[in-house]
Amino acid sequence: MGRVEGRVAIVTGGAGGIGSAIGTVLCKEGASVLFVDADADALAGVADELRSAQADARFSTLVADVGEEASAARIVEAARAELGQIDTLVNCAGMRSYEPLAEARTETWNRILEVNLLSYAWLTQAAIGDxxxxxxxxxxxxxxxHAVNPRAGMGQYDVTKAGIVSMTKTLAFEEAKHGIRVNAVCPGLTFTPFHRKRAEAAGRTQADIDREAQGGCLMGRWADPMEMAYPVLWLASDEASYMTASVIMVDGGRFVL
Ligand SMILES: NC(=O)c1ccc[n+]([C@@H]2O[C@H](COP(=O)([O-])OP(=O)(O)OC[C@H]3O[C@@H](n4cnc5c(N)ncnc54)[C@H](O)[C@@H]3O)[C@@H](O)[C@H]2O)c1
Structure with a gap:
């Protein structure tokens, strides 16, 4: 028996570094997973990899922009129709922006709030019955x-991440009576395709990238996306049956620095 045997899960941002790792580990532990992402090519790549790694994986994919409110109902309907009643929702899709607050544009504010924060609320609402x-x-x-430890230059992103922490706690309050546990995982430096592409575009070498993490946390290295996926798996499983309203830092000890 897998650790989440027989459950149906939705993972948004399922084609990204952390989201694909989460979806893959949930499948490996017996869940049926709907991977949702706006990037159709990346999603197809994740599906190919998963099929060749685990022939009996039960999953489906859906291309959707979670930053559009109407997507939430479409995602939930697809999960139900293809996999069954939803037990687990992993909100992981995210975008970044790099505008200092003094120069931040309303257009960017609206988009990042929709993708990083409102999509979590919309999808939760759409799936709440299940x-x-x-x-x-x-x-x-x-x-x-960075929800609790913001920095200069990514204020809009950090605000959305702080909002997620607050939303998590409120939802945990409201839904405890309905048996729903709600938790947040806060990744630290996690090496994903996003970081690789960004470093390459800036002409930085692997040594430069490694140096970035050296002083960034006690462990002195980047996390692998699987190191985020396992805490999420645990929270999804009955092993975490007394966990709700928790905010778990998975940051290699960044916080004490
Ligand atoms: N990698 C890190 O160091 C790190 C640290 C802290 C938090 N996080 C968070 O973890 C999550 C995953 O990050 P990642 O590093 O794997 O990034 P990533 O860019 O590899 O993955 C994000 C995924 O979300 C998808 N996405 C973005 N906007 C979308 C939209 N509107 N609709 C549907 N899909 C959309 C992207 O296509 C991408 O596949 C994000 O929420 C990010 O903020 C990452």
Whole structure:
């Protein structure tokens, strides 16, 4: 028996570094997973990899922009139709912006709020009936260590991540009586294709990238996306049956620095 055997899960940002790792590990542990992402090519790549790694994986993919409110109903309907009643919702899709607050444009504010924050709320609302009926409903929201430890230059992103922490706690309050656990995972430096592409575009070498993490946390290295996926798996499983309203820092000890 897998650790989440027989459950149905939605993972947004499922084609990204962390989201694909989460979806893959949930499949490996017996869940049926709907991977949702706006990037159709990356999603097809994740599906190919998963099929060749695990022939009996039960999953489906959906191309959708989670930053559009109407997508939430479409995602939930697809999950139900293709996999069954939803037990687990992992909100992981995210975008970044690099405008200092003094120069931040309304257009960017609106988009990042829709993608990083409102999509989590819309999808939760759309799936709430299934999550309540499940009896073991679990929502896991991917935030960031920068939710509680902001920096200069990414204020809009950090605000959305702080909002996710707040939303997680409120939802945990409201849904405890319906048996839904709601938790947030805050990744620290996690090496994903996003970081690789960004470093390459800036002409930085692997040594430069490694140096970035050296002083960034006690462990002195980047996390692998699987190191984010396992805490999410745990929160989705019955092993975490007393966990709700928690905000878990998975940051290699960044916080004490
Ligand atoms: N990598 C890190 O160091 C790190 C640290 C803290 C938090 N996080 C958070 O973890 C999550 C995953 O990050 P990642 O590093 O894997 O990034 P990533 O860019 O590899 O993955 C994000 C995924 O979200 C998808 N996405 C973006 N906008 C979307 C939209 N509107 N609709 C549907 N899909 C959309 C992208 O296509 C991408 O596949 C994000 O929420 C990010 O903020 C990452």
């Amino acid at each position: 999550l309540r009926a499940s009896g073991r409903g679990s929502v896991i929201n991917v935030s960031s260590t």
